[in-house]
Amino acid sequence: MDDKIETVEVDIRGQVCPATLLVALKHVNEHGSNIRNGSMKLVLKTDNRDATVTIPDSAVNMGYSVNVEKKDNFYSISIGALDAR
Amino acid sequence: MRDSNPDNPSSDSYQRLLAENRELRAKYENTVAYLRKKIDQLLLVMGTLPLKPEELDDSTLIELDPIGIIAGSFGQVLNHLHTTNDSLQIARDEIKAIFDSAGIGILVLDSDMKVVSYNKKQQDLFKAGAEVVTGQKCYSIMCGADEMPSVCTFRRVMKQKRPVHISNWNFNDRLYDVAGTPIFDKHGDVARVVLAYMDITDRKRIEEELSRVNKFEAAGIFAGGIAHDFNNLLTSILGNISLAKTLVSPKDRIAEKLNTAESASLKAKELTHKLLTVAGVAEPQKKNISVAGLIKDTTALTASFSSAVCEYRMQDGLWQISADEAQLRQVIQNIVVNAFESVSDKGVIRIKAENVSVVEGGSLPLVAGHYVKISIEDNGCGISEENLPKIFDPYFTTKGMSSRKGRGLGLAAAFSIVMSHSGFITMDSTVGVGTVCTVYLPAAYKDRDEQTKVGGRALVMDDDEIVREVAGDMLALIGFDVSFALKSDELMKIYMEAAASGKPFDIVIMDVNIPDDGGAEKAISSLRAFNPAARAVVSSGNPKDKIMTNFEEYGFSGALAKPFKMSEITALVKKLSAA
Numbered sequence: 007m008d009d010k011i012e013t014v015e016v017d018i019r020g021q022v023c024p025a026t027l028l029v030a031l032k033h034v035n036e037h038g039s040n041i042r043n044g045s046m047k048l049v050l051k052t053d054n055r056d057a058t059v060t061i062p063d064s065a066v067n068m069g070y071s072v073n074v075e076k077k078d079n080f081y082s083i084s085i086g087a088l089d090a091r
Numbered sequence: 092m093r094d095s096n097p098d099n100p101s102s103d104s105y106q107r108l109l110a111e112n113r114e115l116r117a118k119y120e121n122t123v124a125y126l127r128k129k130i131d132q133l134l135l136v137m138g139t140l141p142l143k144p145e146e147l148d149d150s151t152l153i154e155l156d157p158i159g160i161i162a163g164s165f166g167q168v169l170n171h172l173h174t175t176n177d178s179l180q181i182a183r184d185e186i187k188a189i190f191d192s193a194g195i196g197i198l199v200l201d202s203d204m205k206v207v208s209y210n211k212k213q214q215d216l217f218k219a220g221a222e223v224v225t226g227q228k229c230y231s232i233m234c235g236a237d238e239m240p241s242v243c244t245f246r247r248v249m250k251q252k253r254p255v256h257i258s259n260w261n262f263n264d265r266l267y268d269v270a271g272t273p274i275f276d277k278h279g280d281v282a283r284v285v286l287a288y289m290d291i292t293d294r295k296r297i298e299e300e301l302s303r304v305n306k307f308e309a310a311g312i313f314a315g316g317i318a319h320d321f322n323n324l325l326t327s328i329l330g331n332i333s334l335a336k337t338l339v340s341p342k343d344r345i346a347e348k349l350n351t352a353e354s355a356s357l358k359a360k361e362l363t364h365k366l367l368t369v370a371g372v373a374e375p376q377k378k379n380i381s382v383a384g385l386i387k388d389t390t391a392l393t394a395s396f397s398s399a400v401c402e403y404r405m406q407d408g409l410w411q412i413s414a415d416e417a418q419l420r421q422v423i424q425n426i427v428v429n430a431f432e433s434v435s436d437k438g439v440i441r442i443k444a445e446n447v448s449v450v451e452g453g454s455l456p457l458v459a460g461h462y463v464k465i466s467i468e469d470n471g472c473g474i475s476e477e478n479l480p481k482i483f484d485p486y487f488t489t490k491g492m493s494s495r496k497g498r499g500l501g502l503a504a505a506f507s508i509v510m511s512h513s514g515f516i517t518m519d520s521t522v523g524v525g526t527v528c529t530v531y532l533p534a535a536y537k538d539r540d541e542q543t544k545v546g547g548r549a550l551v552m553d554d555d556e557i558v559r560e561v562a563g564d565m566l567a568l569i570g571f572d573v574s575f576a577l578k579s580d581e582l583m584k585i586y587m588e589a590a591a592s593g594k595p596f597d598i599v600i601m602d603v604n605i606p607d608d609g610g611a612e613k614a615i616s617s618l619r620a621f622n623p624a625a626r627a628v629v630s631s632g633n634p635k636d637k638i639m640t641n642f643e644e645y646g647f648s649g650a651l652a653k654p655f656k657m658s659e660i661t662a663l664v665k666k667l668s669a670a
Contacts, residue, residue, distance in 0.1 A: 067168045
């Protein structure tokens with residue numbers, strides 16, 4: 007199933023709050039319908055630790071599933087449809 | 092004249108433009124400040140930090156459009172909330188359906204022990220007349236107390252903060268298994284306590300009966316062995332006493348001693364016989380017996396020694412039972428003797444016998460079927476709650492072993508005999524009010540069948556072989572000659588052939604749904620066209636089917652919901668035969 011899901015990656019490293027959240031939400035709004043129907047997954051790369059809380063909180067409230075992974079020098083926040091959790 | 096050239100910095104026009112420019116700049120700055128303030132408010136709601144002017148200049152701010160972004164996100168949050176609310180509503184409806192249909196009482200309390208909600212079954216546990224229950228303290232509407240009782244499931248759940256289970260909780264003379272489960276709020280405090288009450292009174296009663304039966308079986312093996320050996324020894328003792336008596340003169344003092352020894356040995360023989368009965372060693376020699384006469388005969392002898400009054404209420408058409416007459420007399424006598432001994436001279440003994448049908452899954456530990464119920468009720472001293480469970484135990488007596496009255500085997504023997512007849516005996520009593528002993532004995536099959544015989548010819552249409560077989564067997568039992576059809580065309584063919592041969596069917600039973608066929612609806616129209624007076628019954632597993640609920644409109648004389656019991660099919664065909 008996963009190979010049919012398009013992944014859109016957005017690199018917001020270097021940005022701090024509240025810009026990280028606003029940029030992330032802008033992309034979530036833009037791709038909302040595709041993420042919701044399961045055809046797309048949005049992956050945000052950030053090095054701002056606060057964003058690992060604010061972005062998932064907002065995305066969950068909007069009805070998405072969120073997964074945060076710690077990579078070598080950044081965090082990968084993956085936002086997908088609820089069913090595709 | 093003042094210079095009005097706007098290019099001249101000292102001119103009035105130039106100065107006015109400067110003032111307007113300052114005013115506009117101030118307005119712009121106020122607007123941006125207002126926007127930043129509102130954006131900060133929105134960001135705060137989103138759980139993030141306010142904007143820093145040094146990081147985001149005014150033109151970038153407008154370009155980024157934070158209000159638009161947040162508004163878009165809020166739109167999605169609201170949509171998600173609506174979806175969640177819809178799901179919650181369905182979940183709530185599901186819980187309510189489970190709640191209301193549960194066979195156990197469920198009570199939800201808040202942390203102050205006030206009733207939040209309860210299901211229908213739980214209403215039985217509330218105090219009579221308790222109308223407004225929600226918001227009331229649990230102990231007030233259930234226990235009728237002014238404060239929380241010392242033994243309380245709610246108290247334990249609140250203290251232990253984990254699920255609690257209490258077995259055999261005695262409430263209003265019934266036994267309950269109570270399960271208390273806490274529901275925690277997000278701070279980890281108990282917000283609600285869910286209490287589930289399962290009534291185990293009937294289950295306990297059946298368990299006690301089973302345990303008593305097991306006790307008897309164990310005692311039976313032991314007592315049976317001893318009683319046999321003891322009987323052999325008694326035979327030798329009694330024989331030798333008889334022989335010894337022939338060797339002395341009847342007037343001799345030795346003869347007197349031998350007579351006393353003989354009398355005691357005969358009593359010992361009687362006791363052995365009772366032991367054998369209790370042990371179930373004495374197999375009943377069954378034959379069909381009319382209970383009413385046997386009860387009156389047996390009671391009359393005991394009643395003649397008492398001034399207490401004996402009243403009889405025997406149902407007309409009482410079924411016969413298949414029983415060992417001598418053993419049945421012993422059962423009645425043992426119960427009646429106890430009843431007479433418990434009443435004063437002005438006592439009244441009421442003996443009732445009636446036909447009853449026991450259904451499967453009822454509270455009585457009996458196989459479903461027809462029984463004769465005999466109840467012997469007295470208004471005597473009663474039996475204490477403590478002694479009642481032991482009343483059928485061998486060697487249990489309240490009369491004192493040294494007295495002439497008993498050895499505690501009478502009711503034990505009655506119990507053993509009733510059990511060996513596949514019946515059931517039970518005793519209910521209230522001290523100072525009286526006692527009622529109830530005996531159930533299975534009705535004799537042959538006798539019962541004759542009473543329910545209807546007879547005739549029946550035609551059954553059903554595509555299910557098992558249904559055909561069961562309906563056929565049931566109808567055959569009440570005297571019908573049964574034929575079968577799988578479809579409506581076949582039904583008509585058989586029906587018309589039978590009519591032509593002079594052996595018409597008295598009753599036709601047909602299934603509503605037959606695959607690839609019009610079923611009962613098709614069959615009834617053909618049947619009515621052929622014989623408007625035909626007696627037809629529609630049958631379905633769905634009692635709400637339109638043909639079942641309006642069977643007369645469709646031309647049927649009756650409706651039979653599947654699965655049907657013997658009693659139901661019998662009652663229906665009897666009713667139709669009589670019509």
